[in-house]
Amino acid sequence: MITNHETPPTRGVQLSEQVARQLTHAIHTGEMRPGERLPTEATLGERYGISRSVVREAISMLRNAGLVTSRRGSGSYVAEVPTVALRLAIPDPSLQSVIRLLELRRALEVEAARLAAQRRTPSQLRRLRNAMADIDEAVEVGADGVDQDMAFHRAIAEASNNTHFTAVIDFYNRFLHHAITVTRTNESLRETFMAQVIEEHQAIVDAIAQGDEDAAAQAAGRHLEHAEWRLRQAPVDLLERLEDTASSEPTNDTGDAR
Amino acid sequence: MITNHETPPTRGVQLSEQVARQLTHAIHTGEMRPGERLPTEATLGERYGISRSVVREAISMLRNAGLVTSRRGSGSYVAEVPTVALRLAIPDPSLQSVIRLLELRRALEVEAARLAAQRRTPSQLRRLRNAMADIDEAVEVGADGVDQDMAFHRAIAEASNNTHFTAVIDFYNRFLHHAITVTRTNESLRETFMAQVIEEHQAIVDAIAQGDEDAAAQAAGRHLEHAEWRLRQAPVDLLERLEDTASSEPTNDTGDAR
DNA sequence: CCCGACTGATTTGTCAGACAACATTATAAA
DNA sequence: TTTATAATGTTGTCTGACAAATCAGTCGGG
Numbered sequence: 001m002i003t004n005h006e007t008p009p010t011r012g013v014q015l016s017e018q019v020a021r022q023l024t025h026a027i028h029t030g031e032m033r034p035g036e037r038l039p040t041e042a043t044l045g046e047r048y049g050i051s052r053s054v055v056r057e058a059i060s061m062l063r064n065a066g067l068v069t070s071r072r073g074s075g076s077y078v079a080e081v082p083t084v085a086l087r088l089a090i091p092d093p094s095l096q097s098v099i100r101l102l103e104l105r106r107a108l109e110v111e112a113a114r115l116a117a118q119r120r121t122p123s124q125l126r127r128l129r130n131a132m133a134d135i136d137e138a139v140e141v142g143a144d145g146v147d148q149d150m151a152f153h154r155a156i157a158e159a160s161n162n163t164h165f166t167a168v169i170d171f172y173n174r175f176l177h178h179a180i181t182v183t184r185t186n187e188s189l190r191e192t193f194m195a196q197v198i199e200e201h202q203a204i205v206d207a208i209a210q211g212d213e214d215a216a217a218q219a220a221g222r223h224l225e226h227a228e229w230r231l232r233q234a235p236v237d238l239l240e241r242l243e244d245t246a247s248s249e250p251t252n253d254t255g256d257a258r
Numbered sequence: 259m260i261t262n263h264e265t266p267p268t269r270g271v272q273l274s275e276q277v278a279r280q281l282t283h284a285i286h287t288g289e290m291r292p293g294e295r296l297p298t299e300a301t302l303g304e305r306y307g308i309s310r311s312v313v314r315e316a317i318s319m320l321r322n323a324g325l326v327t328s329r330r331g332s333g334s335y336v337a338e339v340p341t342v343a344l345r346l347a348i349p350d351p352s353l354q355s356v357i358r359l360l361e362l363r364r365a366l367e368v369e370a371a372r373l374a375a376q377r378r379t380p381s382q383l384r385r386l387r388n389a390m391a392d393i394d395e396a397v398e399v400g401a402d403g404v405d406q407d408m409a410f411h412r413a414i415a416e417a418s419n420n421t422h423f424t425a426v427i428d429f430y431n432r433f434l435h436h437a438i439t440v441t442r443t444n445e446s447l448r449e450t451f452m453a454q455v456i457e458e459h460q461a462i463v464d465a466i467a468q469g470d471e472d473a474a475a476q477a478a479g480r481h482l483e484h485a486e487w488r489l490r491q492a493p494v495d496l497l498e499r500l501e502d503t504a505s506s507e508p509t510n511d512t513g514d515a516r
Numbered sequence: 517c518c519c520g521a522c523t524g525a526t527t528t529g530t531c532a533g534a535c536a537a538c539a540t541t542a543t544a545a546a
Numbered sequence: 547t548t549t550a551t552a553a554t555g556t557t558g559t560c561t562g563a564c565a566a567a568t569c570a571g572t573c574g575g576g
Binding site: 014015016050051052053054057071072073074075 | 538
């Protein structure tokens, strides 16, 4: 056991990072158990011979890594459910890149639909139908219905009763938001497209409702294939405007529930 | 005393988090382009009407999220490849949980095999065959061949020529390593299983080599189905030993290359 | 004209101390 | 015993300062 009561961090690298590593190690090895409270910032600073600022930066890293949570007035605690992070580059909004995302989405949603057909609870089926109705409603009002569309697909993922699907789909859908918007705002083709989309959605829901997994998977696969086709129909100039619409829109993407 | 020159952060939440969100938004929307230098900490503090400490905490979050890098004496810069993180709880090693992972893996690999059949380059096909040979070799020597097996599946993902697949598959495979090991170390059934596995792998590679996408997808689907079945055959006591083997390993996840 | 060393200003990293906001615990009152 | 109140502890934020590294410009010599 390494009793580093006074371990002067080796010079060269960032102090905060070294401390963060030591704390991370302590958590990973189970030396500090989930739910346990960390020593106070003052204590840690004294122990490592550093100022409170550095301790705070180090803890900030752990917080960001999902390893601890801090409560003002109380202390910092090892997270109950330690997490790992998949970090990847933000996809550029080119057509090629968006299509790559659609391919992944297809992989996930086809299987999600299949699982949903096997496992959906009655309430999940109800939510699916509500989500579909929401799309109609939004379109009738004149909105693009993109948010409602994404909620619909999220409902399918939820009905699969496999949290991994919802996590990954949610993660990637952020980057598809603008692409879908472009397809929807393609004025000339909009009505035709919307009719198609609604029809395809209906097929998926019907299959899930009947518990026909192969039909559900097929319907989902067709839907995503057609989605790619519809995207390709969008004029190039619309696609290029992706970035502009992105910067002008107040996308509160980080507004996740607590 | 607080002179809110620009946007007064709404009270209630952490100041640093609010600022971090604004900056994150600016980067995500491309308002600040990769490589560009951020305003100095002092400037940002003045602009948002907050102290430098808070600015530093906010920037620290961005740094941890991989969105910016800081150079002492120079400034903070938007990372050349801005990243986003998918964070999720570390799956427990229960049979139920592992099967959930296999479901996701099936979704991904079926589609990856389909894409690989369409797009694999000759060199990728060669690598696939080498990976398959490596498995045989490892098994003949007496090793479990788990690492080689995972490399094989990674080669399929790479042959899909869609980086999203490799990223997600890599990410989740970490948690499947032990589960696969368990299946392989099931002494009584090992030989039968390995023969099956090799046969199934061969079917996938053949389909990919011939460019038959439907056959490749089917073969991959069958392989993953059988994998789940094989896992279920493993005695319960073996599955329970998963946790021990898992906790004894030094997971150095923070050691990413620079 | 070009180039290198030097100087000074700028900027992030760290330190130190203080107060505010909130949480927890101990204490007193009913 | 239960409830209000005070005291204490802890994180969040503010302020000011210095160290260390970078950067821009100046100057002198080739």
